[in-house]
Amino acid sequence: MEEKTVKPGLFEKGGRLGWLHSTWDAFDTFLRVPSTVTSKGAHVRDSLDIKRVMILVVIALVPAALFGMWNVGYQHHLAVGDLPGFWNQFLWGLVKVLPLYIVSYLVGLGIEFTSAQIKGEEVNEGYLVTGFLIPLIVPVDVPLWMLAIAVAFAVIFGKEVFGGTGMNFLNPALLSRAFLFFSYPSQMSGSMVWIKPRIGADAITGATPLSYMGDGMQALSDNGFTFWNMFAGTIPGSVGETSVIAILLGACILLWTGVASWKVMVSSVAGALLVGWIGNLCGATDIPAYYQLVMGGFAFGTVFMATDPVTSAQTETGKWIYGFLVGALCVTVRLFNPGYAEGMMLAILLMNTFAPLIDHCVTSSATKRRAKKVSLV
Amino acid sequence: MWAITEISSNTIIIMSNIIDLKKGLDIPISGEAALEAKGTVVPDIVAVKPTDFKGFTPRLLVKEGDRVLAGSPVLADKRNPDIILTSPVSGTVQEVVRGDKRKLLAILVKTDTVSEAVDFGSGIPSDAEGVKALLLRSGLWPSIVQRPYGTIADPASTPKSIFISTFSTAPLSADTEFVFKDDIEAIQDAVTSLAKIAKVVVCVKEGGKLFAKLENAKVFTIRGKKHPAGNVGVQISHIDPIKKGETVWTVSPVALAAFGRLLRTGKLSLARKVAVTGPAAIAPAYVEALPGTPVKAFKAFYDNTTEELRFVGGDVLTGENLGEEGFLGFFDNQLTLLREGRERELLGWAKPFRFNQFSTSKAYFSWLLPKKKYKMDTNTHGGVRAFVCSDVYGKVLPMDIFPVYLIKACLAGDIDKMEQFGIYEVLPEDLALCEFVDPSKNDIQAIISDGIDLMIKEMA
Numbered sequence: 001m002e003e004k005t006v007k008p009g010l011f012e013k014g015g016r017l018g019w020l021h022s023t024w025d026a027f028d029t030f031l032r033v034p035s036t037v038t039s040k041g042a043h044v045r046d047s048l049d050i051k052r053v054m055i056l057v058v059i060a061l062v063p064a065a066l067f068g069m070w071n072v073g074y075q076h077h078l079a080v081g082d083l084p085g086f087w088n089q090f091l092w093g094l095v096k097v098l099p100l101y102i103v104s105y106l107v108g109l110g111i112e113f114t115s116a117q118i119k120g121e122e123v124n125e126g127y128l129v130t131g132f133l134i135p136l137i138v139p140v141d142v143p144l145w146m147l148a149i150a151v152a153f154a155v156i157f158g159k160e161v162f163g164g165t166g167m168n169f170l171n172p173a174l175l176s177r178a179f180l181f182f183s184y185p186s187q188m189s190g191s192m193v194w195i196k197p198r199i200g201a202d203a204i205t206g207a208t209p210l211s212y213m214g215d216g217m218q219a220l221s222d223n224g225f226t227f228w229n230m231f232a233g234t235i236p237g238s239v240g241e242t243s244v245i246a247i248l249l250g251a252c253i254l255l256w257t258g259v260a261s262w263k264v265m266v267s268s269v270a271g272a273l274l275v276g277w278i279g280n281l282c283g284a285t286d287i288p289a290y291y292q293l294v295m296g297g298f299a300f301g302t303v304f305m306a307t308d309p310v311t312s313a314q315t316e317t318g319k320w321i322y323g324f325l326v327g328a329l330c331v332t333v334r335l336f337n338p339g340y341a342e343g344m345m346l347a348i349l350l351m352n353t354f355a356p357l358i359d360h361c362v363t364s365s366a367t368k369r370r371a372k373k374v375s376l377v
Numbered sequence: 378m379w380a381i382t383e384i385s386s387n388t389i390i391i392m393s394n395i396i397d398l399k400k401g402l403d404i405p406i407s408g409e410a411a412l413e414a415k416g417t418v419v420p421d422i423v424a425v426k427p428t429d430f431k432g433f434t435p436r437l438l439v440k441e442g443d444r445v446l447a448g449s450p451v452l453a454d455k456r457n458p459d460i461i462l463t464s465p466v467s468g469t470v471q472e473v474v475r476g477d478k479r480k481l482l483a484i485l486v487k488t489d490t491v492s493e494a495v496d497f498g499s500g501i502p503s504d505a506e507g508v509k510a511l512l513l514r515s516g517l518w519p520s521i522v523q524r525p526y527g528t529i530a531d532p533a534s535t536p537k538s539i540f541i542s543t544f545s546t547a548p549l550s551a552d553t554e555f556v557f558k559d560d561i562e563a564i565q566d567a568v569t570s571l572a573k574i575a576k577v578v579v580c581v582k583e584g585g586k587l588f589a590k591l592e593n594a595k596v597f598t599i600r601g602k603k604h605p606a607g608n609v610g611v612q613i614s615h616i617d618p619i620k621k622g623e624t625v626w627t628v629s630p631v632a633l634a635a636f637g638r639l640l641r642t643g644k645l646s647l648a649r650k651v652a653v654t655g656p657a658a659i660a661p662a663y664v665e666a667l668p669g670t671p672v673k674a675f676k677a678f679y680d681n682t683t684e685e686l687r688f689v690g691g692d693v694l695t696g697e698n699l700g701e702e703g704f705l706g707f708f709d710n711q712l713t714l715l716r717e718g719r720e721r722e723l724l725g726w727a728k729p730f731r732f733n734q735f736s737t738s739k740a741y742f743s744w745l746l747p748k749k750k751y752k753m754d755t756n757t758h759g760g761v762r763a764f765v766c767s768d769v770y771g772k773v774l775p776m777d778i779f780p781v782y783l784i785k786a787c788l789a790g791d792i793d794k795m796e797q798f799g800i801y802e803v804l805p806e807d808l809a810l811c812e813f814v815d816p817s818k819n820d821i822q823a824i825i826s827d828g829i830d831l832m833i834k835e836m837a
Binding site: 029031032033034035036037038039040041042043044045046047048049050051052053055056122124125126163164165166167256257258259261309310312314315316363364366367369370371373375376377 | 394404406537538576578595597615616617618620687689693694695696698713715717718719720721722723724725726727731734735736737738739740741753754755756757758759760761762763764765766767768769771777778779781782797798799805809810812813814815816817818820821822823
């Protein structure tokens with residue numbers, strides 16, 4: 001009698017290309033919803049999955065990315081003193097930013113796929129967001145090899161060693177920026193890194209408003225920074241961080257869909273305003289507190305980084321504390337460390353580290369509260 | 378409403394007997410049973426399933442070919458031989474069904490045309506011992522569930538209270554006001570009897586009339602109609618929270634009605650109105666049936682010639698996947714029929730609109746259609762991931778616990794943390810909605826269940 005055996009598919013375990021199973025699965029489920037049905041517990045499930053959550057964050061980032069690309073071209077042409085039309089500015093920026101995206105995704109996704117393959121698991125979608133964030137928070141001129149190393153460091157040591165998306169305690173995108181900042185400080189700070197100069201062009205000042213943090217209001221306005229151009233974003237800075245308008249558009253998407261926590265955003269703004277105001281009162285700076293919200297990476301960090309659901313506090317009370325401290329620490333650094341005035345990156349990374357402690361306090365007090373609950377009968 | 382409920386030694390204790398529950402979710406699934414009884418399902422065979430009861434290790438009391446009456450013992454618990462399961466019908470033992478490692482799965486009884494029953498004697502026993510003895514003898518004892526852990530109650534112990542939730546908010550669940558309208562006197566007798574063991578707490582829904590007048594019990598009104606307001610675990614955590622070392626018993630209205638009928642007639646009668654529901658049910662309605670009725674006896678309600686169906690005993694959140702060859706469980710008064718969702722939707726997660734899919738999240742647009750009922754199927758709609766979102770779970774759980782922390786403690790098998798995060802207060806069913814909304818598609822109920830099993834093992 002002929003015995004029929006079902007051969008494993010090409011990419012299934014045991015198939016000829018079975019070792020590429022995770023990769024195949026990632027592309028396959030990217031295109032079509034998997035056919036898996038519930039086996040235990042609830043027989044029906046909500047249609048929301050992590051792919052959808054992640055793609056929403058990417059969509060929310062698109063306005064900031066598009067504006068950033070235009071602004072890169074605009075700042076460059078402004079600096080060299082010859083302003084072409086809008087589309088030419090945008091294209092110039094696109095050409096500058098696109099390689100950053102290619103490197104970010106190639107390196108990051110490469111590591112994600114490899115590690116999923118090694119572990120024999122499905123590929124996590126987390127890097128879709130991280131990979132989109134990284135080019136937006138680095139200077140546009142960063143050498144691509146540096147970016148590649150930073151991405152690799154962030155993904156491997158920030159995420160994969162802990163078990164992948166959902167297990168990491170530091171925001172991987174910020175970790176890559178921190179890696180760049182501490183490893184290659186000359187390419188990451190000072191006033192020369194934020195605008196792509198043309199070789200042979202005259203000296204260009206591309207300082208961000210934060211460079212004048214220590215000099216106060218007068219220095220800001222002398223260098224052409226007003227609240228409104230900082231709000232609109234037509235100033236030098238990282239690709240995605242300059243336009244508060246574009247960031248607010250993203251914030252609306254994140255808040256409406258519930259992907260990001262409004263508690264973190266509100267409390268971060270409150271923390272920044274409070275410390276900024278105290279700074280005014282005690283004479284540390286004459287820059288009004290609300291300026292802090294539109295300068296540097298504060299808005300971008302508050303909306304897209306601090307709210308990362310994995311690395312922020314997990315409890316609802318904890319989110320209030322965590323967000324408040326992010327904002328407060330950021331402005332504290334700005335006020336008291338004019339040498340490196342961009343406090344947002346370190347404020348968030350520091351609070352990422354403390355988020356589990358905040359949660360521990362919140363859950364412990366809840367446990368004590370529950371122990372005291374009285375019976376009503 | 379505030380009421381002075383207790384006056385003792387110059388102390389006035391004022392308590393509210395209304396519990397407000399705001400969090401929760403009603404899953405808009407189609408196939409609600411029409412409020413009409415479509416006759417009685419008379420099966421050839423009825424199964425007694427020891428697997429319906431947590432903590433029951435079966436020992437056979439009958440062999441194939443034995444005659445049994447409704448109320449005759451068929452299985453006893455190995456650890457406590459006083460706890461027995463009895464046959465719901467009279468007939469002949471046809472088969473003892475065993476699974477892997479000879480695990481006893483069911484005893485099949487071929488039913489007589491006219492059912493005869495053991496006479497246990499009618500009337501309410503005079504004391505707690507009498508009530509316990511009657512429950513044990515009749516095989517109704519296993520319907521008393523003990524918390525923590527959801528095992529069969531220990532007859533030697535006395536709980537701090539006995540909870541009865543008189544309504545269910547689970548998706549498409551049977552309407553208790555309709556189902557028990559003829560049983561209310563029997564239920565009153567059962568409550569009166571149970572009150573001899575410990576104080577009885579009855580939770581009724583706001584606006585409900587049938588159960589609000591129950592006496593010999595403390596009645597609480599649950600305000601808030603969203604699931605899981607009807608879950609007895611949620612009610613306990615608000616009214617009489619369970620701390621380490623304490624036990625609370627719970628009894629379902631189905632079991633209560635059977636006990637009440639036993640008290641009034643002296644005979645075991647487990648028949649109940651079963652809501653046949655779900656998107657794949659044809660003309661969903663109620664039928665009268667016994668526990669252990671074969672799924673195939675409900676053939677009039679489904680057609681699986683063209684598509685694969687799932688037969689769920691109970692509701693879609695917590696019910697058991699019975700299979701077409703399976704039998705209704707002891708506690709089930711609902712059968713839910715669903716389509717297996719095995720087809721693969723192209724670009725599902727990336728489509729801006731998916732009007733035929735429900736999501737609580739505003740990431741989709743089902744919030745635009747608040748009245749729509751969805752023909753849900755069993756597709757998971759995504760792959761399993763680590764926990765990413767942190768705030769979706771608490772929104773559907775009206776309890777003062779941190780669901781993700783509890784789940785992770787169970788995953789880690791950390792007894793101290795499980796205690797700290799409230800393992801004593803929950804059963805898997807209480808976190809069923811967390812499982813439904815979980816974008817990471819984890820089997821949360823299974824995780825909690827494993828955690829509870831570990832607690833039972835370690836704390837024994």
